[in-house]
Amino acid sequence: MQTKIILPSPQWNSQLTSLILELEQIRTKRLYSTIQSDIFFQLKDIFQMLETLGSSRIEGNHTTLAEYVEQIIEKPIVNDEQQTEIGNLRSAIDFIENHTDETTKIDRAYLSNLHQIVVMGLTPPPNGEGSKNPGELRKHNVQIKKSDHTPPDFIALQDNFDEFIELINRYHNTQNQLLMVAIAHHRCAYIHPFDNGNGRMIRLLDYVLLIKLGFNVKQGRILNPSAVFYGDRDAYYDNLSIADSLNDKDILNWAEYFLSGLKNEFKKIDTLLNESYVRDKLLLPALRFTLDRQIINQLEYNILSYLVKQEKMTIQSKEFDIFGINSSAQKTRMMNKLKQNRLVKAIKKGGRIYTINFYNSPILRGIIKALDENGFVADFLNKNE
Numbered sequence: 001m002q003t004k005i006i007l008p009s010p011q012w013n014s015q016l017t018s019l020i021l022e023l024e025q026i027r028t029k030r031l032y033s034t035i036q037s038d039i040f041f042q043l044k045d046i047f048q049m050l051e052t053l054g055s056s057r058i059e060g061n062h063t064t065l066a067e068y069v070e071q072i073i074e075k076p077i078v079n080d081e082q083q084t085e086i087g088n089l090r091s092a093i094d095f096i097e098n099h100t101d102e103t104t105k106i107d108r109a110y111l112s113n114l115h116q117i118v119v120m121g122l123t124p125p126p127n128g129e130g131s132k133n134p135g136e137l138r139k140h141n142v143q144i145k146k147s148d149h150t151p152p153d154f155i156a157l158q159d160n161f162d163e164f165i166e167l168i169n170r171y172h173n174t175q176n177q178l179l180m181v182a183i184a185h186h187r188c189a190y191i192h193p194f195d196n197g198n199g200r201m202i203r204l205l206d207y208v209l210l211i212k213l214g215f216n217v218k219q220g221r222i223l224n225p226s227a228v229f230y231g232d233r234d235a236y237y238d239n240l241s242i243a244d245s246l247n248d249k250d251i252l253n254w255a256e257y258f259l260s261g262l263k264n265e266f267k268k269i270d271t272l273l274n275e276s277y278v279r280d281k282l283l284l285p286a287l288r289f290t291l292d293r294q295i296i297n298q299l300e301y302n303i304l305s306y307l308v309k310q311e312k313m314t315i316q317s318k319e320f321d322i323f324g325i326n327s328s329a330q331k332t333r334m335m336n337k338l339k340q341n342r343l344v345k346a347i348k349k350g351g352r353i354y355t356i357n358f359y360n361s362p363i364l365r366g367i368i369k370a371l372d373e374n375g376f377v378a379d380f381l382n383k384n385e
């Protein structure tokens with residue numbers, strides 16, 4: 001029998017209510033960047049890499065950050081099961097960004113598509129992280145690894161899932177909308193609709209629901225809230241399991257945990273959209289590191305740090321006089337060399353204006369180090385378990 005999932009009400013003077021109010025202020029704020037868009041998109045790529053890697057680490061995917069960074073620098077990426085899993089999460093984010101706006105109905109077909117993308121090409125359980133029935137509700141009972149919670153019997157699943165779909169598409173008052181996202185995350189994990197890949201799906205669903213609710217995460221195009229959970233998997237599991245009682249107090253506790261993680265993610269984004277922060281805390285220290293490691297030479301360092309200090313973070317070869325390079329043939333040769341070494345890239349294809357290239361580049365190691373030193377990389381990503 002289908003019943004309606006009722007949202008519990010937080011106390012007016014609770015921590016949870018303040019969190020909701022703080023997050024509300026961010027909702028319509030355009031996550032606006034003064035950084036040159038090329039720099040911004042490279043940062044976005046790096047974050048997407050950290051997040052997808054983080055999300056797949058929750059699964060117990062043992063690709064460490066260092067290995068993964070090396071793979072990105074050294075292309076081609078080895079196409080084993082783990083890489084497929086990471087690639088799928090990237091495709092899922094693309095799917096979401098291309099198919100979701102404030103009017104999108106997050107129905108069964110949408111979720112089925114998303115699940116198929118998440119598990120595509122992966123070996124079904126018990127041996128792999130794929131699914132026996134991609135995009136379909138499970139037809140048997142399941143246990144969750146490392147958890148005491150037993151999801152509902154598969155016979156009740158259809159009703160449970162319909163209730164869940166109704167919850168996420170129903171109109172909620174503004175003050176209840178973020179609460180709904182938090183509760184939907186736990187509820188979906190609790191009913192465990194698919195035979196596998198539920199965690200990955202649910203973390204993506206957060207992103208979907210935030211876009212649907214008008215959070216400018218999509219324009220920011222840098223935030224996938226799954227990052228909230230990759231820092232501390234034990235805390236994530238503990239908090240979920242407390243909410244398994246389904247009583248109001250425990251559910252509200254979960255919501256507080258969830259929304260405080262989300263708030264921290266938004267804070268990070270705001271910082272990263274700040275041009276001087278990116279220049280002084282990330283790019284310049286990364287270049288220094290790359291020089292110290294002798295990955296670039298002094299001249300390359302001089303040119304690249306000059307570039308980064310320019311207002312638009314760009315350079316043209318005609319400016320190379322200041323580095324003692326005078327003939328135009330030498331200038332062209334120097335720029336070509338920088339390009340070949342993947343240290344710079346043209347802003348427009350075939351154009352003459354160049355910016356720093358730090359994603360698919362030897363500078364990436366330094367960037368990751370700088371991000372780590374500034375608290376952007378969860379500790380456990382670095383551990384070699």
Ligand SMILES: Nc1ncnc2c1ncn2[C@@H]1O[C@H](COP(=O)(O)OP(=O)(O)OP(=O)(O)O)[C@@H](O)[C@H]1O
Nearest residue numbers: 058059144147149189190196197198199200240241
């Ligand atoms: N006590 C619990 N109550 C509800 N859900 C839980 C609980 N413990 C864990 N979960 C959820 O179950 C997920 C694991 O389920 P499943 O193996 O289907 O997902 P996955 O995507 O394959 O794995 P992972 O989430 O580890 O990447 C966890 O990520 C979490 O979201």
Ligand SMILES: [Mg+2]
Nearest residue numbers: 059129196197
């Ligand atoms: Mg699994």
